[in-house]
Amino acid sequence: MNNFLAACRSEPHDRVPVWFMRQAGRSLPEYRALRGDGSILDAIRDPKLAAEFTLQPVRRYGVDAAILYSDIVVPVAAIGFGVDVAPGTGPVVARPFASKADLDRLRPLDAARDTPYVIDAINAIVDELPDDVPLIGFAGAPFTVASYLVEGRPSRDYVKTKALMLGEPDLWRALMDKLADLAVASLRSQIEAGARAVQLFDSWAGALTIAQYVEHVLPASTKVFAAIADLGVPRIHFGVNTTNLLPFMAEAGAEVLGFDWRTPLTLRHTIRPVAVQGNLDPAVCFAPWPVVEREVRLVLSESEGAPGYIFNLGHGVMPETDPAVLARIVDLVHAEGRVA
């Protein structure tokens, strides 16, 4: 039995699996050597490059899962909404979503036609990946993608997004529904091409109140998870600052909830039974090794050796992270992360 997949399903396994959000990317010299400048979307559209970037951290770290080198705006960009990812800034939208007319700019995704490069990349990755290292596919959750489409760029306060959500709930619901369909189409195509697990990134949902989340966001995320349930792969659900939302996010139906470093892993006992993933503070990687070691052990101890736990950071690897530290973390988790 594969440790990672078993942990996702809270089934018996003997060792704590480990991978890192954003393990592929800027922190790796072999990535920087090939990547060049320019939009990440161009790199993603090159299947050979995307496959190589996905495989690099698996070779270097011996992590228990690969995650597709991609971006949460790939589907909306592929259907021509006019999204790019500006280096150093993040997603930027030429004409932000503002009114009912903009719904027409969100046509359904035909993955084979619109994102063939994603499927080609996954085929190439699966050919090369060892059998015991599953590939994780992913998509942006409707709220987090909507926040970029409405704000037009990364935001701190999500004022326009919340104003739309609260002030025009019908339009908001229609937008969320379309974004849910896009995520479903993308995830289904990734799974059919060979992804053996998926993660839905609702990275910024933690900006919401519980009531806002439950009324205006949860239905769309639930729809995404329900619409891929028949494919039988484990589903991971993640966002930061979600302490108060986790019991509700759990209702969306994923097998695994990602915790950021603010939320003690022991909080899992207060929510619907799911596996948990997390939650080392990514900034800890910049401390001296004895501190990192102590903090990794603290996270492992909070996981209590129960099945259904996946070691990860509490958010993505920061670009300045020393890969040698991540390699030592993997070794430490593999050496000490036993499952009772």
Place this chain on the structure above:
Amino acid sequence: MNNFLAACRSEPHDRVPVWFMRQAGRSLPEYRALRGDGSILDAIRDPKLAAEFTLQPVRRYGVDAAILYSDIVVPVAAIGFGVDVAPGTGPVVARPFASKADLDRLRPLDAARDTPYVIDAINAIVDELPDDVPLIGFAGAPFTVASYLVEGRPSRDYVKTKALMLGEPDLWRALMDKLADLAVASLRSQIEAGARAVQLFDSWAGALTIAQYVEHVLPASTKVFAAIADLGVPRIHFGVNTTNLLPFMAEAGAEVLGFDWRTPLTLRHTIRPVAVQGNLDPAVCFAPWPVVEREVRLVLSESEGAPGYIFNLGHGVMPETDPAVLARIVDLVHAEGRVA
């Protein structure tokens, strides 16, 4: 008995008091008309201007408390650490704090000599304020001020700050101790000049894990509150993203804890008895009035009519906020915020 002061002390009072963090500032046309461009520090150094800016929202809204127009970097700037507040960016530091030698750049604050303009402003404010509207003084908490000094500018990840905290705990402790002393000197001078309550802003503490907070931050904030306890004014303690930290922040000793909008006010029952302040999502002010009205009522209902509750936003007023909405919120809270 003054409603605001009684609520801070969880003593009997009959009406829910209301004020807004950052009620003085960019959202007011009468502020923009006087303010001009340039650093906020220049405006703060002009006591007449600072007094006027403090009084403007009291006149316009009829809020139950004034808050001093100031900035959390005023004390470190006043002792010559080399901090400015760049318009549109926030605090920037010419030579960030990086090593033991930088401790010498943090001499004690002599409030009468270093920040006479703060005392002059408070004198002018107190002269004009109605007796039943207390002035709230404030200071930045050691962690949040340290984050600016170490990062050199506003940060999302606090990597350098956490690396210093975890990697050089003795130096970190010395830094926090000096920043605690600065906050104490500033707060004491504000209270002696006429502030009748204070708020300690640990705005960014919510970036920390519980363990990081308890070991590396809580002692310094506790020191600040303890060192002003003899002056007998209510003390408010605030940060965002602090759901997991609130029970520990409560140990620092303040009479009032500020909640952001993520944390339901009902969570107060799980922590040491304190009064609570909050927590309308500032973004809600951009929704149509019926939505704002519903959300204000929701917040009031979560306060359960218990004494020891102060209505506020969950973070500062955003600059684009329509003052007319804030005025209606004050009226609504005054009309419906009864204390059982």
